[in-house]
Amino acid sequence: MAKSTDGFFDRYGGKYVAEVLRRPLDELEEAFATYMSDKDFLQELDIIRRDYIGRETPLYYAPTATKLLGGAQIYIKMEGLANTGAHKINNAIGQCLLAKKMGKTRIIAETGAGQHGLATAAACAKLGLECTVYMGEIDVRRQQPNVAAMELYGAKVCAVTSGSRTLKDAVNEAMRDWAAHFDTTHYVLGSALGPAPFPDIVREFQSVIGKEVQQQCKDRGIQIGAMVACVGGGSNSIGFFSPFIDAPSPRLIGAEAGGIGPGVGENASRMTGNASREGIVQGYKSRFLIDEDGQSLPTRSISAGLDYMGIGPQLAALGASGRVEFTAIRDQEALEAVSFFAKHEGILFALESAHAGAAAMKIAREIPKDQAIIINMSGRGDKDVFITSPVFRPAKWLEFLHSEIERLESSKDIHDAKIMGENECLTK
Numbered sequence: 270m271a272k273s274t275d276g277f278f279d280r281y282g283g284k285y286v287a288e289v290l291r292r293p294l295d296e297l298e299e300a301f302a303t304y305m306s307d308k309d310f311l312q313e314l315d316i317i318r319r320d321y322i323g324r325e326t327p328l329y330y331a332p333t334a335t336k337l338l339g340g341a342q343i344y345i346k347m348e349g350l351a352n353t354g355a356h357k358i359n360n361a362i363g364q365c366l367l368a369k370k371m372g373k374t375r376i377i378a379e380t381g382a383g384q385h386g387l388a389t390a391a392a393c394a395k396l397g398l399e400c401t402v403y404m405g406e407i408d409v410r411r412q413q414p415n416v417a418a419m420e421l422y423g424a425k426v427c428a429v430t431s432g433s434r435t436l437k438d439a440v441n442e443a444m445r446d447w448a449a450h451f452d453t454t455h456y457v458l459g460s461a462l463g464p465a466p467f468p469d470i471v472r473e474f475q476s477v478i479g480k481e482v483q484q485q486c487k488d489r490g491i492q493i494g495a496m497v498a499c500v501g502g503g504s505n506s507i508g509f510f511s512p513f514i515d516a517p518s519p520r521l522i523g524a525e526a527g528g529i530g531p532g533v534g535e536n537a538s539r540m541t542g543n544a545s546r547e548g549i550v551q552g553y554k555s556r557f558l559i560d561e562d563g564q565s566l567p568t569r570s571i572s573a574g575l576d577y578m579g580i581g582p583q584l585a586a587l588g589a590s591g592r593v594e595f596t597a598i599r600d601q602e603a604l605e606a607v608s609f610f611a612k613h614e615g616i617l618f619a620l621e622s623a624h625a626g627a628a629a630m631k632i633a634r635e636i637p638k639d640q641a642i643i644i645n646m647s648g649r650g651d652k653d654v655f656i657t658s659p660v661f662r663p664a665k666w667l668e669f670l671h672s673e674i675e676r677l678e679s680s681k682d683i684h685d686a687k688i689m690g691e692n693e694c695l696t697k
């Protein structure tokens with residue numbers, strides 16, 4: 270099941286959309302098929318991957334972690350070294366280049382925590398495309414560092430004020446915009462989910478991670494026992510697993526957000542939790558954290574990238590068939606993994622990726638010593654300083670924030686600044 274059949278992965282997937290979205294989806298599917306077998310397109314993409322993203326990313330052997338964990342050889346795929354700090358740029362660049370070939374001049378995207386918006390804004394700046402990012406008003410307020418970066422890249426950030434004013438409302442707004450403007454506009458969806466053909470497209474652009482790992486292991490004679498990745502919507506994991514899915518080994522393990530516990534609203538465990546249901550939401554069939562009426566349930570995770578209520582359809586199917594195992598990692602365990610790899614290997618994991626790190630720490634002794642566990646470090650942790658510092662050193666951090674506020678309030682520049690940035694916009 271390395272790709273979909275008519276948009277389905279067994280019982281999951283599909284294209285459950287309003288009539289107005291059929292045309293842009295069909296057009297996209299056709300263009301994707303054409304360009305993925307076009308030599309010039311693939312060569313251009315390769316050069317951008319090498320010179321702009323910084324591929325290939327290293328496969329790092331972690332000697333101290335291996336010794337301390339006392340089992341398998343621990344390796345880390347350093348996706349976090351990609352330009353913009355995470356794997357999301359692989360998909361953003363791929364889709365933006367495709368859109369450009371299709372003659373589109375404008376890009377829209379949805380974003381929750383802002384990581385996908387940031388990657389898309391950067392890709393648009395690099396490729397000379399106009400960019401609008403829809404983001405729930407609440408997310409805009411709490412994710413200012415990413416909003417600031419998107420504006421620096423020249424994107425317009427639209428605060429969505431409908432519904433719960435978070436990610437799912439941003440998705441709805443992006444879909445509406447796309448339906449109205451698809452002649453000029455491409456919608457860059459951020460994870461391996463949504464209506465077909467997006468799950469296939471996003472997996473293909475992220476499969477560069479897994480293909481590199483396969484080659485790197487072959488070149489160095491590494492025998493893989495298990496591969497571990499964190500799972501939000503599922504793009505880094507499915508790209509990382511993709512070349513290995515049709516074989517019976519290695520073990521493929523997805524780490525979901527276990528949050529603060531197993532109760533409803535305490536986690537985002539779509540595959541391991543008991544609040545999860547099958548449903549059709551935002552254009553595709555999969556497993557979701559929804560109630561019996563199909564209304565979304567609240568989710569929770571310390572990592573902003575893992576708290577989406579749904580999971581990509583291919584992963585849902587691979588979970589059902591047993592090819593991919595899932596495990597829930599609690600906030601506390603992810604924080605411990607951040608400390609562990611920072612201290613012993615000098616590598617700062619993003620909180621999302623630290624869920625994969627924590628899962629590897631748990632299973633290291635289940636894998637023989639002559640085999641490897643490969644952890645996909647989907648992102649680096651610099652972006653998390655506002656979340657990790659209040660946990661690791663709360664008093665000092667609070668003192669720092671107070672002093673920053675004082676410094677800014679007494680600064681003349683702030684009082685002279687315009688209230689609204691020139692790129693800001695609001696939607697209802």
Ligand SMILES: *Cc1c(COP(=O)(O)O)cnc(C)c1O
Nearest residue numbers: 501502503504505574621647648
């Ligand atoms: C967004 C994000 C994720 C989760 O998204 P997937 O689509 O599941 O990969 C994981 N890690 C990082 C660093 C992210 O920014």
